């Protein structure tokens with residue numbers, strides 16, 4: 001089963017709930033895991049013998065570990081073939097508990113080509129009661145040979161009212177703004193912390209100032225992950241284009257005034273061109289040769305746009 005949809009809407013949580021339900025030894029009338037049987041005890045502790053999780057090594061390190069964050073940005077972002085090969089033990093012996101066996105793969109697009117090939121035969125002809133749950137937000141990057149062997153479950157963004165109500169119950173202070181910033185994905189909205197909002201606010205203040213100094217700003221941002229800064233600027237560029245075309249903004253409703261001013265300045269064509277430039281940079285942001293130069297290029301490009309010049313395209 002390929003569970004696909006936008007990032008930050010709870011696909012992994014759904015896959016885990018489904019895995020727990022399949023492994024549970026006395027599921028409720030609706031099929032959900034009971035939470036109290038032996039199997040549920042094991043899944044709760046993450047050590048059920050009939051369950052395997054395949055994910056890139058970088059995902060299993062803590063978010064706040066700087067060295068690990070560096071590793072996460074630079075590599076270890078793929079599921080290595082050894083993980084896929086290690087499944088043969090799970091597949092060749094029969095189920096420990098006589099029930100289902102589950103392999104959860106997240107995110108499935110991080111399977112490298114060797115790992116994917118090692119899985120193909122089992123995806124095609126899984127042993128009885130063996131389930132492969134693949135979770136993906138960039139499913140167009142999946143190998144066609146993988147995709148064609150899966151049943152696909154496409155999950156949409158939840159309606160804004162439902163997501164907003166859920167965020168308020170989680171205690172998110174400005175649920176509407178957080179949801180807008182996350183493009184409507186509630187789990188992503190809930191994950192933005194105080195530091196995120198503070199840094200984003202300072203960044204948007206800086207680029208909204210007339211004649212802002214791109215190099216000084218790049219210097220101030222040197223400790224921020226380049227991907228985060230690029231994300232802010234991508235949302236900003238999208239809103240510039242949207243405002244130029246429709247008079248509305250999407251991601252940054254708290255900055256409508258500054259967006260209107262900048263959008264009038266750069267125009268629809270300039271905004272779209274810059275957005276395309278930023279989107280292209282997304283492909284290299286996780287392995288920039290030099291993060292400092294990357295940020296300088298990005299911000300010089302935006303400063304040039306405000307002056308009516310075409311963005312620099314060094315990368």
Ligand SMILES: [Zn+2]
Pocket residue numbers: 023024025026027033034035036037038039040
């Ligand atoms: Zn149970």
